[in-house]
Amino acid sequence: MKKITKSNKNIFFRGIFPLLLLLSFIFNPLKVYAEVAETEINGEIINASSEFLRDLDFETWQLVAYKSPLFQDKLILRVIGYPGNLRIDHPTDLRVESGRKEWFLDDKTLLNVELANDSRQAAAEFDLDELIKNLEKNRPLRLSLSGVFSELPVPPFVVKEWRSIN
Helix, strand or coil: CCCCCCCCCCHHHHHHHHHHHHHHHHHCCCCCCCCEEEEEECCEEEEEEEEEEECCCCCEEEEEEEEEHHHCCEEEEEEECCCCCCCCCCCCCEEEEECCEEEEECECHHHCHHHHCCCCCCEEEEECHHHHHHCCCCCCEEEEECCCEEEEEECHHHHHHHHHHC
């Protein structure tokens, strides 16, 4: 009669290794890094925050925040969509909400000659300066632009980037 025994060789891979892997993620979580990098805007190389975010309809938008020499170094938010997605009547304010707070950012698109003459109409610019000056923390924000997107969530790490430019 043959004796059948279980092998203890795989106990490390079945029990201990997954536990060690789980503990490594708990004590060393994956970090989301966002950065401010040099970008060419309006023919100049400047520091800017550039992130791609999706609205609630799963459309992708690029948000670029930068200090604009055209507007006395105010912080400007450029919203860029695929050509044809951003046909709006200017000026249209960008609505920003966070909790019970609400802001309306002034449309600066037509003051930027490059954007005003762009036939694709794929970008719009807004004055982000006052909003950032009024934020004390890196809060999640919700953007809405009438006729374009109803809600575009902006996570706190993006707000942190914007605040670091100011």
